[in-house]
Amino acid sequence: MAYWIASSPHNHLQSKTSALMRLVIYATIPGILTQWYFFGWGNIIHISLAIATALLTEFTVLSLREKKVSEQLFDGSAILTAVLLGISLPALAPWWISVIGSIFAIAIVKQLYGGIGLNPFNPAMAGYVMLLISFPVQMTSWQPPLELMSVPLDFINTLSVIFTNFTYDGYSVEQLRTHIDGHTMATPLDTVKTNLTLGLTITESMNNIVIGEYVGIGWQSLNLAFLIGGVFLLFKKAIPLVTPLSFLGSLFVCSFIAFLISPDSNASTLFHWFNGACMLGAFFILTDPVSGATSIKGRIIFGALAGFLVFIIRKFGGYPDAVAFAVLLCNMSAPLIDQYTRPRTYGHK
């Protein structure tokens, strides 16, 4: 006969951190499928590689730190980091990009700071930024949508490119990215930025082949898919509403003001919203609780700051997309935001 001694409260909401993580991973599925539909197998291969590497790294570090491996390995956080990293990588980047990226994300950004819950930066984004600065060529070789490519890219060919840099038939990544008319194709954001420096207006850029009918072939659908995933998470109450709302709102306000001032040199809000990693960032990256602000007020500031930074970096920065940089900068400011947005305790002035 034994009596169980525990501290109150005795009953508990049957939710778990791992379940939360799993839910977020499920919510990325529409996005991953859309990515597969428009850009082929590349990202799925990278996601798988990243997951494998991340789990291996997590296992190694947890064993070295003498933590409970069985509990923490499959709590979903490492897998989620790997999935987000895999999604963000250029589809045809070489295999070691995702391997190095996930090792860095898990070992350095997450575990060296104390493991889950203690990392000040979002591991996926920190890993992405590290790769972007270290391997700019590989990390900016974005693959155009399949429908624009002259060479058909099936699973075997993609695998071959990722592991050997060449397709079965000997086409290089550069050749794959080249349009029939001889131009190298870039992402819509990149195209607009390059065109602006070339003296073209936004309207002229919008005629570019990679942009297509609306704001970017493939990219617009991809962002829409992440938006759907995000709405699912909001519906499930897995993420707070305020962060994506204030992020998108802030991006909207910034881009709209810029667009009003000079429509020729500034892309529309819709272009900003549905290009690059905007929706992924809004619903999957910024809402990472560990590296974000905690109070509601803090989250509003956090999201707004991220939106503002995304616009500034996209407009004035040297890199085509800005979400990863904006997220890291916001992560840095999160403790400060928390410090100044503490709620007023009941009964205190």
Next chain:
Amino acid sequence: MESVIERIDKGLFWKFHGGIHPPQMKFLTSDKPILQLPLPEKLVIPIQQHIGEAGEVIVNVGDDVVKGQPLTRSTLPISVPIHAPTSGKITAIENATIAHPSGLEELCIKLIPDGKDTWCERTICPEYQQLSKAEIIEKICNAGISGMGGAGFPTHIKVGTTAQINYLIINASECEPYITADDLLIKEHSSAILDGINILDHLLEPAFILIGIEDNKPEAIKALQNATQGIDKIKVCVLPTQYPVGGEKQLIMALTGTEVPSGVLPTSLGIVMQNIATCFAIADAVIHDTPLIKRVVTVSGQALEKPQNVWALLGTPVEFLLNECGYPQQEKKHIIMGGPMMGFSLPNNQVPIVKTTNCILAPSEAEIPNDNQEVECIRCGQCAEVCPSQLLPQELQWSAKAKDHQQLDTLNLFDCIECGACAYVCPSHIPLVHYYRVAKAEIRQQQLLDLKAEKAKVRFEARKLRLEREKLAREAKHKKAAEARKARMNSGTPEANNEKSAVAAALARVKAKKAQASAEPTNSANPSDDASSEKKSQVAAAIARAKAKKLAAKDNNSIAEKPPAEINPVIIDEKIEEKQTLDPAEAKKAKIAAAIEKAKAKKLTTEAKSSTSSEIKTETVTAPSPADAKKAKIAAAVAKAKAKKQQAEQKKEIQLSANEDITSSIKDEPIAEAVTDKKARIAAAVAKAKAKKQQTESK
């Protein structure tokens, strides 16, 4: 105030921050009437069941008491008595496990009911309006009523306020899951409750009386509405169900929109809150002259066969209630006193029901699983969203783990009401409230220690000053005396001359003695330190004198008593010598000789550590002499002192084996001789010394 009442009339209430909606589980017990139980076999009544000071026990073991008889009494203001819940015999007044999370034992009165349930004399008083307020308050106090909702604050203090009261709030919200005790009490005794509310009305004269009740008790609401029909002053406020609306500060916020500032009592805002069960007890006490000896307890949980509400006598062991409600025998038991959110687990089933116990919960394994594993906080912020005090639980948790008391204070840890909402929603299953409780206890302890340190410091400084002062005073006195002496000597009177010559003679004597002492061949005398050796030999002589006297007495009493066989030759010599020199004519010479011998022995023992056994044996020989109690005590003390000294010496050099030799011989001796009380004492002292020695040695 008008706008508040208008809002309430419209059914609008304020919202407090946070809150959760745990599964209610009230259906288990809400549809069954309150069960009357037979008398339990025994009652265990803790003498303190309220916040404040415990009373003084006024019954004795073996007393027969009648039902309602007070068992404690106190003259302190924040204290209420306890009463005998039934007639019977007091069998013990001793420590027993009390209804407290710590499971510690405190003073309890154990009562075996005689089964007659004889009441003490009571005077029914339906016309309470004719009593003065002070009389009613005294009745409430004497009935032992303290808050029955949870904290147990003595009610007579709360109702004795002289402040202008705007709202009397009756807390019937009962927001914790499972608990239906108040619900059932309202359903069955709404008129008595109304009497209680009227008494409170009479005492406090509030502008309005608000009864706060959650909307999950439709029958109770109806009963209250029927009972209060036609009384404009009383408003039955049906609040949306949300935990913890029953918290004092939360209910005040929800009903009146007023926030109680931190560290301020609601009374100063013109608000008094009473639990609805307390109202019932007040009516019983004032009108029926019945002290608080029983209460409604919800016995619930899916491990039980027949969960229901029962009338439980205070002091009933939990086991009795569980058995009445069909608690199966099972390997792993989890019994909670109170609700699942704020109750505490019990360490055994003998814990008694007290005034604040509203629920006994026996959940099944599936209901409240015990395998929750804490994982790292991911800063999801859900805890902050549900916190009714608008605290930041995750930050508090980090600071609590880091023992950062200053930061905890900045984050207002002490505004935490420990409702458990944060820990309830935490996806990482962190027992947040537990961390806060530990931190709170630590901070309180630290504050006590700081106070104590401050006091110690003051006392230390005061002592230093005192010693300094005494030293100065002593010096001044000596100086004064010396001056006076000098003055006298120099005055040239015959007395002074006499004194002078006396001093000179004394000096000469001392000198002569010194010369003699140094001339004599002794082992102990240190030529370079004449004065000290002089003193030493004098002391030794005194001891030898005492010894000789003792020996003489001993010889007279029992010559048969022989020294033990293995006694050291030095001591035997000494004794022989002492016996020989008993002749009074040669007394002085003998004394000196004894002193020398003694000194020799002493020196031997200090020099040759291996022969330390002699010392102890000396003691054992000398100690059991005359039967004089005082002498024996002194002897024992000396023995102890010697043992201690010896042990101090031995610490340094002596070998363990040598020790064992000594101790074994010590052990043998007292057994061999007639074991007297004094002897036992010496043995104890020696044993103690030995223990201490070995302990220090082993270190």
Next chain:
Amino acid sequence: MSIIIAILVIGVIGLFFGALLGFASIKFKVEGDPLAEQLDALLPQTQCGQCGYPGCKPYAEAVANGEAINKCAPGGDDTIKKIADLMGVEVQPLDGNHETDNTPKVAFIIEEDCIGCTKCIQACPVDAIIGATKQMHTVIIDECTGCDLCVAPCPVDCIEMRPINQTTRNWQWDLNSIPVVQLDATSQEKEV
């Protein structure tokens, strides 16, 4: 000429500021040694002397002058941490010469053994023992700091250090230490 003017100007300025500094040093003089005071406030004030200094204040002054911070046994690791924070130095483990057990204790005099020698009274740094020559002594528990300085001088070893009893008021929410007991029917009978 200009050199002389320059020297004069600089000299005058130097004099002026020197005077200002001198004035400030007198006007805003800091009384006492604040660091030692602050350190003293952190120490537990048991006045036990285990650090090798006659009381807490002397040790605080010594620490301020560079003595090791890890000699306060009654304060334990918490006090060392606080001193380290104040001094801006590394936290060190408690000096190995001391016992690490710092559960709060108070002295207790076994009254039947006490011979009334007043030696413990003289040893007590906070005057927490009362009694007189040849009278039994006793400890004022509330004033006792648990320094155990009275234990050694006692010639008859009648002073013990006893841990302070745990009550519901000083309980630290240590759930693991709750004794879980099963009282079966037979033992209940005995109890009754």
